[in-house]
Amino acid sequence: MADVVSPNGHPTPVPTVQPEVKPFWDGTAEGKLLLPKCTGCESLIWFPRPFCPACGSLDVEWIEASGQGTIYSYTVNRRGAGDLPEYKDPVPYVLAYVELAEGPRIMTNIVDCDVESVRIGQAVSLVFHDTGQGTALPRFRPA
Amino acid sequence: MSIRGKAYIVGSYEHPDRVIPDKSVSQIHAEVCRGALIDAGLSFSDVDGLFYTGQLNMGGTALSDYLGLTNVQYLDTTMTGGSSPVFQIGHAAAAIAMGKCKIALVSLAARPKSERPVRGAPNPEASFEQVFGTNTISMYALAAQRHMYEFGTTSEQLAWVKVAASQHAQYNPHALLQKVVTVEDVLNSRLLADPLHLLDTCVVTDSGGAVVVASPEIARDLKRTNCKILGQSEAPKHQNNGKIDLTYTGARWSGPRAFAEAGVTPRDVDYASIYDSFTITVVETLEDLGFCEKGRGGPFVADGGLLAKGGRLPVNTDGGGLCNNHPGMGGMMKVLEAVRQMEGRAHPELQVQDCQIALVHGTGGSLGTRMGSSTLILGQEDA
Numbered sequence: 001m002a003d004v005v006s007p008n009g010h011p012t013p014v015p016t017v018q019p020e021v022k023p024f025w026d027g028t029a030e031g032k033l034l035l036p037k038c039t040g041c042e043s044l045i046w047f048p049r050p051f052c053p054a055c056g057s058l059d060v061e062w063i064e065a066s067g068q069g070t071i072y073s074y075t076v077n078r079r080g081a082g083d084l085p086e087y088k089d090p091v092p093y094v095l096a097y098v099e100l101a102e103g104p105r106i107m108t109n110i111v112d113c114d115v116e117s118v119r120i121g122q123a124v125s126l127v128f129h130d131t132g133q134g135t136a137l138p139r140f141r142p143a
Numbered sequence: 144m145s146i147r148g149k150a151y152i153v154g155s156y157e158h159p160d161r162v163i164p165d166k167s168v169s170q171i172h173a174e175v176c177r178g179a180l181i182d183a184g185l186s187f188s189d190v191d192g193l194f195y196t197g198q199l200n201m202g203g204t205a206l207s208d209y210l211g212l213t214n215v216q217y218l219d220t221t222m223t224g225g226s227s228p229v230f231q232i233g234h235a236a237a238a239i240a241m242g243k244c245k246i247a248l249v250s251l252a253a254r255p256k257s258e259r260p261v262r263g264a265p266n267p268e269a270s271f272e273q274v275f276g277t278n279t280i281s282m283y284a285l286a287a288q289r290h291m292y293e294f295g296t297t298s299e300q301l302a303w304v305k306v307a308a309s310q311h312a313q314y315n316p317h318a319l320l321q322k323v324v325t326v327e328d329v330l331n332s333r334l335l336a337d338p339l340h341l342l343d344t345c346v347v348t349d350s351g352g353a354v355v356v357a358s359p360e361i362a363r364d365l366k367r368t369n370c371k372i373l374g375q376s377e378a379p380k381h382q383n384n385g386k387i388d389l390t391y392t393g394a395r396w397s398g399p400r401a402f403a404e405a406g407v408t409p410r411d412v413d414y415a416s417i418y419d420s421f422t423i424t425v426v427e428t429l430e431d432l433g434f435c436e437k438g439r440g441g442p443f444v445a446d447g448g449l450l451a452k453g454g455r456l457p458v459n460t461d462g463g464g465l466c467n468n469h470p471g472m473g474g475m476m477k478v479l480e481a482v483r484q485m486e487g488r489a490h491p492e493l494q495v496q497d498c499q500i501a502l503v504h505g506t507g508g509s510l511g512t513r514m515g516s517s518t519l520i521l522g523q524e525d526a
């Protein structure tokens with residue numbers, strides 16, 4: 001479990017919830033980062049979908065990630081013009097891939113830090129930013 | 144079964160303009176298709192294969208309608224972003240080799256500078272990416288950052304890709320940017336997404352281009368200098384179920400297969416058009432194609448490595464997407480400059496002497512994450 005907090009100035013677009021991954025997004029509202037795990041070959045699946053790219057199975061269970069990880073890569077986006085309109089405000093923000101302790105490398109933001117201090121390999125931990133619409137975005141801050 | 148020698152590029156044309164506020168994309172298609180057919184010595188009624196890339200809805204049929212084509216029996220609207228035309232040249236050669244068509248028109252037109260492209264509904268994965276503020280440059284920046292971390296690649300080395308492109312673009316009167324820049328200019332330009340600067344990014348233009356691909360019999364009868372298609376291969380690369388690796392591209396797979404089909408090696412390549420959406424795109428691609436060891440792309444491009452004169456490998460002598468022409472999707476422009484080099488029609492200052500083998504590599508989508516790679520190898524008629 002991780003804290004679900006107010007986004008505190010970070011743009012927090014409401015994700016489109018595809019019906020087959022509603023368990024993932026329901027989990028975020030409760031502070032849980034749920035990963036689909038194939039019940040056949042036991043692979044962890046990312047991005048979430050009830051389909052196993054490793055073996056083709058449609059049967060998955062949802063397991064809770066520890067919320068610990070390290071930064072695989074990052075960039076400070078200084079142009080502030082993301083694909084979504086919520087990101088047109090030119091405040092530098094950190095876009096990153098974090099490697100979860102469980103293995104998958106997932107796209108996220110690094111928050112609650114000086115953007116100039118972020119480094120590859122840095123240990124980070126999970127925090128959720130509430131969208132106010134029954135979902136929350138999984139982000140990470142320095143551990 | 145191979146496409147080697149089964150099809151030839153017999154005509155090509157690049158739109159001269161880079162900002163086109165007063166013409167539709169269909170009209171740009173029409174102008175470049177006409178130009179390529181005139182270059183080939185053929186007419187619209189000869190066309191029996193159509194390969195379309197651009198911004199139209201139902202683009203293949205819409206373009207067939209606009210051009211008034213009535214003999215099309217093979218239609219391809221492959222969409223892998225900017226690399227699409229490089230896929231399609233291979234598909235055209237395969238279709239011709241199979242006897243599905245004889246004269247294929249491959250056309251690209253787009254005007255992202257004058258008209259913001261309309262995007263369809265986002266794919267399901269967007270909910271796990273776009274919400275965090277992705278944009279094109281940041282996706283490439285993530286790859287550059289990791290490449291630097293693993294291999295010690297530097298911003299100075301990346302800057303050399305732009306410097307070489309600008310050195311070439313000064314001779315291209317159509318290039319959007321014709322001013323020569325230095326490594327310092329690149330490093331002093333605005334940092335947009337670490338480690339990529341403004342001058343690490345391609346230009347955005349309105350433009351188009353087309354080529355005609357034809358059977359050996361047609362090519363022979365045209366009595367012109369034609370490029371023989373020696374080989375082509377392609378590969379998507381993606382997140383691989385959370386095991387993403389940003390340090391390599393689909394060229395790792397498409398390159399060796401294309402070389403094998405062509406019967407040549409990287410050492411045989413006299414000229415290369417390498418997709419250059421960003422400077423890092425070129426560095427990773429050159430490594431994956433085997434022009435240098437993995438991780439040594441930085442030293443390979445540094446100190447004028449890509450210059451037509453005195454470089455290790457002449458790359459993008461038209462000025463590339465970084466300086467010349469990148470209408471959102473630049474794969475066609477990569478083909479066009481390779482054809483010019485093979486036909487001896489590159490700028491005299493940049494023409495590669497005795498250019499026997501040219502390579503074209505297209506990269507579409509995001510570097511290392513969800514992308515389409517295609518490698519095409521061209522040879523002289525007696526290759």
Ligand SMILES: [Zn+2]
Pocket residue numbers: 038039040041042043052053054055056057
């Ligand atoms: Zn499985």
